[in-house]
Amino acid sequence: MTFARVLGTGGYLPEHCLTNSDLERLVDTKDAWVQERTGIRKRHIVGPGETTCDLAEHASRRALEAAGIEKDEIDFVVLGTTTPDLVYPATACRLQARLGISGCPAFDVQAVCTGFIYALSIADQFIRTGAAKCALVVGADASSKILDWTDRGTCVLFGDGAGAVILGASEAPGILSTHLHADGRYEHLLYVDGGVFHGYDHPAYVRMQGGEVFKIAVRTLGRIVDETLAANNMDRCDVDWLVPHQANIRIINATAKMLGIPMERVVLTIAEHGNTSAASVPLAMDVAIRDGRISRGDTLLLEAFGGGFTWGSALLKY
Numbered sequence: 342m343t344f345a346r347v348l349g350t351g352g353y354l355p356e357h358c359l360t361n362s363d364l365e366r367l368v369d370t371k372d373a374w375v376q377e378r379t380g381i382r383k384r385h386i387v388g389p390g391e392t393t394c395d396l397a398e399h400a401s402r403r404a405l406e407a408a409g410i411e412k413d414e415i416d417f418v419v420l421g422t423t424t425p426d427l428v429y430p431a432t433a434c435r436l437q438a439r440l441g442i443s444g445c446p447a448f449d450v451q452a453v454c455t456g457f458i459y460a461l462s463i464a465d466q467f468i469r470t471g472a473a474k475c476a477l478v479v480g481a482d483a484s485s486k487i488l489d490w491t492d493r494g495t496c497v498l499f500g501d502g503a504g505a506v507i508l509g510a511s512e513a514p515g516i517l518s519t520h521l522h523a524d525g526r527y528e529h530l531l532y533v534d535g536g537v538f539h540g541y542d543h544p545a546y547v548r549m550q551g552g553e554v555f556k557i558a559v560r561t562l563g564r565i566v567d568e569t570l571a572a573n574n575m576d577r578c579d580v581d582w583l584v585p586h587q588a589n590i591r592i593i594n595a596t597a598k599m600l601g602i603p604m605e606r607v608v609l610t611i612a613e614h615g616n617t618s619a620a621s622v623p624l625a626m627d628v629a630i631r632d633g634r635i636s637r638g639d640t641l642l643l644e645a646f647g648g649g650f651t652w653g654s655a656l657l658k659y
């Protein structure tokens with residue numbers, strides 16, 4: 342049996358950092374409120390001219406280096422993003438060209454904060470079936486470009502960044518299962534008010550009913566944790582690390598509680614990164630691998646929830 346195994350990871354945050362105190366000068370908010378209600382202390386924001394592809398390129402190069410493979414070994418590129426550089430070509434194709442790879446499939450996946458989990462699941466299916474041997478899977482977003490910087494209900498939440506994972510075909514267990522879901526009926530709770538057919542007369546901004554999103558996210562993430570463990574005949578105590586989407590510390594606390602996993606076993610980056618959308622899960626994974634918390638053989642549960650609504654999970658042996 343062939344598995345898709347994580348060979349290496351990489352992450353990248355843009356240089357420019359925005360603290361909660363910086364935001365106090367932009368909107369009617371307080372550092373203490375943001376920390377208490379979200380867990381966020383600061384976030385990184387792209388500089389002038391810097392794009393999602395730039396972030397993805399840095400993260401991908403770091404992942405290639407960590408995996409110890411040559412770029413020419415990559416035969417599949419998939420990138421989760423909601424903030425592509427252009428309507429087309431896909432940011433994955435721009436990334437492919439930057440990295441000097443050509444010929445293999447390269448495409449974007451748009452599932453907002455669940456984008457990386459969707460991308461990982463797709464790459465996993467290609468590797469399991471033998472259609473690909475070595476995949477570059479990226480989550481990258483520059484949400485700062487679609488924020489209304491006068492809306493304190495959204496602008497304090499997001500940050501920019503990219504995370505990348507190299508998956509290779511292996512006889513040893515890697516990704517054990519992935520679980521993807523969506524429910525398009527909730528568009529009115531979380532959406533961007535501009536696109537090809539709407540709002541081209543004004544900038545496109547994230548619009549969110551935060552409280553409603555919060556309640557549904559907590560319920561849904563609890564369910565997907567159960568679904569993932571049941572599919573693998575595993576128990577809550579079999580999970581070494583929960584690597585959650587970093588949207589709000591209170592959502593993460595609630596999910597960890599439902600899973601019965603102590604917070605010491607939950608990877609948290611929200612304080613320093615904010616919500617980096619599709620980048621948040623691979624960035625968190627990269628941080629915990631590089632600082633030595635996650636070791637080879639550990640069982641990781643990744644999960645995310647985002648606009649769409651979309652939600653998903655992956656259980657894997659690192």
Ligand code: ACO
Nearest residue numbers: 370371374453454493494497551552554555588589647648
């Ligand atoms: N600073 C100070 N006060 C604020 C701020 C702020 N930045 N933002 C909102 N408030 C105020 C509100 O106006 C409200 O004031 P009022 O009572 O006078 O009306 C009060 O704080 C409480 O507002 P709530 O929205 O009820 O606050 P809540 O505790 O729910 O926190 C938050 C808001 C942080 C947005 C939370 O609801 C949340 O995190 N929601 C989920 C976000 C999420 O997970 N999104 C999904 C992923 S994102 C994606 O997919 C792109």
